[in-house]
Amino acid sequence: MPYPAFYNSVPTITLHDPLAEVLGARTDGLLEYSYLDVVKLAGHSCPTVAGAYLMTLKALAFLYGEDIPTRGNIRVAFRDDQSSGVTGVIANVVSQLTGAAGDGGFKGLAGKFKRSGLLSFNAGIEGMIRFERVDRLCAVETDYHPEQVPSDESMFSLLQGLLSQRAQPGDQAAFAAMWQNRVRRILIDHIDDPALVTLAPR
Secondary structure (H helix, E strand, C coil), X not given: CCCCHHHXXXXXXXXXXXXXXXXXXXXXXXXXXXXXXXXXXXXXXCHHHHHXXXXXXXXXXXXXXXXXXXXXXXXXXXXXXXXXXXXHXXXXXXXXXXXXXXXXCCCCECCECCCCCCEECCCCCCCCEEEEECCCCCEEEEEECHHHCCCCCCHHHHHHHHHCCCCCCCHHHHHHHHHHHHHHHHHHHCCCCCCCEEEEEC
């Protein structure tokens, strides 16, 4: 499948999933997720999907340090309602990566490997998302500021033409290139920018 080459340069996220190990999906239980994986889940690549990926990447690094994070061992709470803005889109990505699920998630096996009840909304928190380890008192809240990486000013006029079917030959390709270039700058050029994704220990 053709996709922008910079996807391959985005750091991957490796987690240990005890359920995957027990059920034989991976004999060592290690699951590696790439940015391309979440693009496939979302069906598109945009600053929102990129932000969800980055917030999860950085939150897991904070919570686990050099250790491999345990999938299904992370409780995730969102400040906003699931239907508010892009919260649902972000939650889908975070859920895929962490294993955290709402009431409809996996109920577990004999009380183990439960994923349901680990994802919630309308939480009384300051940050956009709170990530918390289930096995210890360790949590971090994240915020995302995509305005730190502004888009090309001509991009929206191209989009308006595409949506109104007034586009000229080459406009779609030009728009897509500008769109993905912003995503590239978020995930590659600004990945270590402390103003892009902020972390607040809790």
